[in-house]
Amino acid sequence: MIILTTLAAIAPTFDVEAASRAYLDTLSGAARAKSDAYFEGGYWMLLWSALVGVLSYLVMLRLGWSAKWRDLAERITRRRFLQAMLFAVPFVFIGALLTAPWEIYAGFVREKHYGLMNQSFGGWLGEQAIVLAVNALIMAVLIGIVFALIRWSPRRWWLWSAGAVTLLLAFIVMIQPVYISPLLNKYTPMAAGPLRDQILGMAHANHIPADNVYVFDASKQSKRVSANVSGLGPTIRISLNDNLLNRSTPAGVKAVMGHEMGHYVLDHIQWMIAQFALLLVGVMFALWWSVPRLIARHGARWGVSGPADLAAVPVYFLMVSLIMLVATPITNTLIRRHEIQADNFGLDAAREPDGFAQSAMQLSEYRKIEPGRVEEALFFDHPSGSNRVHRAMAWKAAHLTDLPVDQRGVVRPLPPPLNASIIPPSARAAPAPASNVQR
Structure with missing residues (x-):
């Protein structure tokens, strides 16, 4: 009875808008201006490239x-x-x-x-x-x-x-x-450990025929974080880059991998x-x-x-x-709809709303975080950071009483990177500055 009363008291106190804003405000000032300038410049890059x-x-x-x-x-x-x-x-x-x-x-x-x-x-x-x-x-x-x-x-x-x-x-x-x-890139099997087991556990729970997780050395090229479940039939492969491991928490990694598995399960x-x-x-x-x-x-x-x-x-x-x-705009819309579906699947599969929001903030360091509606519809092939963070916090509000106690608060700052011991030696790289890690 005491536990139920406590949960009932916690649930109404979670403010989706305030929690979303707490995350969005971690990208501000010069870093936000730089992100906006890079992405907005990309609008013209489309024209000039053509x-x-x-x-x-x-x-x-x-x-x-x-x-x-x-x-x-x-x-x-x-x-x-x-x-x-x-x-x-x-x-x-x-x-x-x-x-x-x-x-x-x-x-x-x-x-x-x-x-x-x-x-x-x-x-x-x-x-x-x-x-x-x-x-x-x-x-x-x-x-x-x-x-x-x-x-x-x-x-x-x-x-x-x-x-x-x-x-x-x-x-x-x-x-x-x-x-x-x-x-x-060089692809190496991810070192054995709890995180690898959790990723494969998600894969097997969703009937993804993979018995290994591969890490590729994207840090030699850029600071972007990324992962994928790629291939068709016998070539299906679960992969994530070393930037994602170096920069994210286990919750963030699982959230990203849940999203990528969504693409596979939903036949995207x-x-x-x-x-x-x-x-x-x-x-x-x-x-x-x-x-x-x-x-x-x-x-x-x-x-x-x-x-x-x-x-x-x-x-x-x-x-x-x-x-x-x-x-x-047509191709962007087709891709963006699939990305939203994968986001929603990933939230249900990984059950890491804060990890998902943290990853959305990492991606927003090179994608304009709060575009207008028309702007997002025309130029974004992925949902904006504000869109993703808000949906993550809305999911959290709807599942608050189902989450462990230590996941019910709002984590404002981006947590420190994972321990490097979970990364294979061939894929290790020094953690990149927060303002430069991109996907």
Whole structure:
């Protein structure tokens, strides 16, 4: 009777708004201004990135490079699929050279300026070379498939191409955890201990077929915290980065892992592939309609004879850049809805509302924490920090009497990092300053 009376007295005293504000106010002053400036600058980065891409494709067309690459591929082989794959090589690598100044600014200089980059320029450049090589291989297969379909079905290629590209995407998602991600980071099994057992316990409770947790050395690249349950079928892998372990409490780690497991349990990978397929149908149809008209008007100057001409590849990508820029609010909304669902799942699975709020504050160090509604709808592919913290505190209020006594208060400051002993030696890194740890 005494315990029940005490719980009844505690429950009404929890103020969701006050608890949320206590967390939100831990990011203030210069740190908050820096976070807002970084994220708001990203709005313009979307536009400039698209325009830089469009400009690079126009250079390829106006200078006749695209037509020369086609001619070279045709001289080397008569097999059209191989011609398309050969065309992709100069298209990707010269395209990378054309956009290199912008990519260096956007991917290295700007990240360094905001304290989000740990790598030297040489280290960053080396990893970009690896990414470029992987992209070249994927692009060669993509161009080969799509142009084969254009020749095979001039009136319906847009529909068949949407399906083919979707299958290629699903294949990449399946092999990425095992064959692509390890090209950039070292993955090692997480050291045995209570936290690892709790993560696997959550996984098994939610029927996730994983018997190991992997730690990857993201601290060599940046200070962002991150984790994922990636792959499809036999390649399913639970991973978290060393920044998350170095900076977060066990409650924070479990909260993040509960969120990531939500993506798996709720079939978000499959749903995103399906939704991307529908978006692709629209994009491919727009290309089917617009590209022939552009070629009819400018093709003679560009050396492009028609939609099935390999020299038209930059025309297709030019239009894709513009279409995807306009579609950004749509793609952001699709992703953001899945993120909210995963948040709610993670709160139920981990039952760590304060850990979740602390993680949301860590992520808010590079995402604007309190945007307007329209701003969040247009530019955020994840819920804002204020949105996430408020939902965590609302969940806590609804489950207050179910939580242990030591979890019923509000923890205002961010707790100290975990003991480094839970991190494998190969994945250890010094704890980063609170103002710079990002995801």
